Amino acid sequence: MAATIIDGKVLAAEVKAVAARDAAALKEQGISPKLVVFLVGENPASAVYVRGKAKDCAECGIDSIVETLPETTTEADLLARIVAMNADPTVHGILVQLPLPGHIEEKKVIEAIDPKKDVDGFTPVNIGRLQIGEDCFVPCTPAGALYMIQAAGVQLAGKDAVVVGRSNIVGKPMAMLLVAQSATVTVCHSKTQNLAAKCAAADVLIAAAGQEKLITANMVKPGAVVIDVGMNKNADGKLCGDVDFEPVSQVAGAITPVPGGVGLMTRAMLMANTIKAAQWVLQAQK
Numbered sequence: 073m074a075a076t077i078i079d080g081k082v083l084a085a086e087v088k089a090v091a092a093r094d095a096a097a098l099k100e101q102g103i104s105p106k107l108v109v110f111l112v113g114e115n116p117a118s119a120v121y122v123r124g125k126a127k128d129c130a131e132c133g134i135d136s137i138v139e140t141l142p143e144t145t146t147e148a149d150l151l152a153r154i155v156a157m158n159a160d161p162t163v164h165g166i167l168v169q170l171p172l173p174g175h176i177e178e179k180k181v182i183e184a185i186d187p188k189k190d191v192d193g194f195t196p197v198n199i200g201r202l203q204i205g206e207d208c209f210v211p212c213t214p215a216g217a218l219y220m221i222q223a224a225g226v227q228l229a230g231k232d233a234v235v236v237g238r239s240n241i242v243g244k245p246m247a248m249l250l251v252a253q254s255a256t257v258t259v260c261h262s263k264t265q266n267l268a269a270k271c272a273a274a275d276v277l278i279a280a281a282g283q284e285k286l287i288t289a290n291m292v293k294p295g296a297v298v299i300d301v302g303m304n305k306n307a308d309g310k311l312c313g314d315v316d317f318e319p320v321s322q323v324a325g326a327i328t329p330v331p332g333g334v335g336l337m338t339r340a341m342l343m344a345n346t347i348k349a350a351q352w353v354l355q356a357q358k
Contacts, residue, residue, distance in 0.1 A: 075298070075324040078220045080336035087219065087340035088132050094347045095133035098354060105350035106135040107165040107191065107342075108157050112150060112176065113143040118169045124339055125167070132343045147176045151184050158186040164353060165191035165346040188352060191345040194241065202248050209345050214246035216337025217278060217299045218253070224326045226276060226297050228253035234271050236260045236287070236314070237280035242301055246278055267291070279314035289319035298327045301334050 095105050107129055111122045122138055129136035139153065150168075157163045166189045168181050182190075187197035193209035201208035221228065233255040237243035243259060250257045260270055261281075271277055271291040279287045280301035292298060302314030313330030321327050328334055 073322075075321045076224065076326040077321075078224050078297075078299075078326050078328045078333065080216075080220070080328060080333040083220060083223050084216075084336040084340035087337070088128065088343055091132040091134070091340075091343040091347045094351070098347070098350050099133070101354060103164075103350050103354050104135055104162070105133070105165075105346055106137070106163050107167065107346045108137045108139060108163050110139045110141065110150065110153065110166075110168045112141045112145050112169070113173045115171065118171070122169055125342060128339050128343050129346075132347075134343060134346055143173050145173075145176075147180065150176060150181060154181065154184045158184075158189060161353075163189065164349040165189055165342075167192050167342070189349055191342060191349055193245070193345065199240070199245065202245055205252060209348065210249065210341075211241055211245045212341035212345065213242050213280075213301060213334060213338045214249050215341040215344075217242075217246060217301060217334055218249050219341070220299060220328055220334065220337060221276060221297060224297055226326075228255040228276065231255045231275040232258070232273055233276040233278070234258045234260060234274035235278045235280065236267070236271065237278075237282070237301070239280065242280040246280065246301075250276070281314050283314055284312055285314070285316040287315040287320060289316065289323050292320050292323045294323055295325035296323075298324045299334065300328050300330050302330060303335060 098105055109122055126136050126138055157166050166185050172178055182194045185195055187195045190198050190209050193211035198208045233250045235243050235247050238259055238261045247257045247259050258270055260267055268291045272293050274296055276297045278299045282302055284304040300313035300315040304312050306312045311331045
């Protein structure tokens with residue numbers, strides 16, 4: 073029997089509807105949520121992502137400013153612009169679209185963002201708070217993946233979860249979120265031995281390795297929930313995930329598609345984080 077499709081379009085609309093409602097409530101109390109996005113250089117994929125974020129903001133009633141900077145922008149200039157936005161009380165969220173040109177150090181740029189405005193959840197402060205279970209901005213992709221797992225009705229406590237991938241943006245924070253839900257978590261990566269066996273033991277399998285068709289049907293436990301975070305281009309130039317979707321969907325209990333899955337949730341969670349940043353400002357005023 074084919075797996076239930078966990079529809080990112082439906083769930084993202086649900087998250088954005090809540091964000092729009094909360095944005096309206098904030099405006100009634102004198103706070104207009106605002107997101108500033110820095111786009112440095114001419115990366116076509118980044119430009120598409122940034123346009124999508126601006127569209128989401130408009131739909132949710134969030135003001136958005138896109139600061140488009142040339143490839144030749146110096147690290148010092150970008151850092152100075154971030155510091156200025158940190159100091160601007162009308163700005164609630166700051167996001168620097170990655171990747172950055174090679175002459176700009178990503179780590180320095182991320183660390184320059186005020187943790188209270190770090191709506192991507194990438195600063196060491198927010199990652200540290202996530203680790204110890206404190207209120208924080210959770211990175212948008214793992215937050216979206218967790219929302220999808222819960223929307224599928226999965227009770228994570230006591231379940232075996234496997235995360236394939238150990239990036240700072242997805243794999244590691246995903247593992248922390250699952251641990252916080254009392255799942256037993258295994259993190260697999262390029263040096264993992266017996267990957268297929270480890271994946272096949274998972275009640276919940278999150279594929280976030282960035283490798284087309286890495287997860288095949290023999291690696292999936294019958295009835296497992298499979299969350300595909302991969303964003304790859306196949307030989308025909310079409311978007312695809314890390315999971316061999318058709319065969320796996322005949323084994324899994326529930327699965328996310330690519331496109332139409334986690335990617336849409338990532339964008340929706342950015343809206344939720346921006347609203348949260350504005351709500352924190354309101355609470356501080358009280």
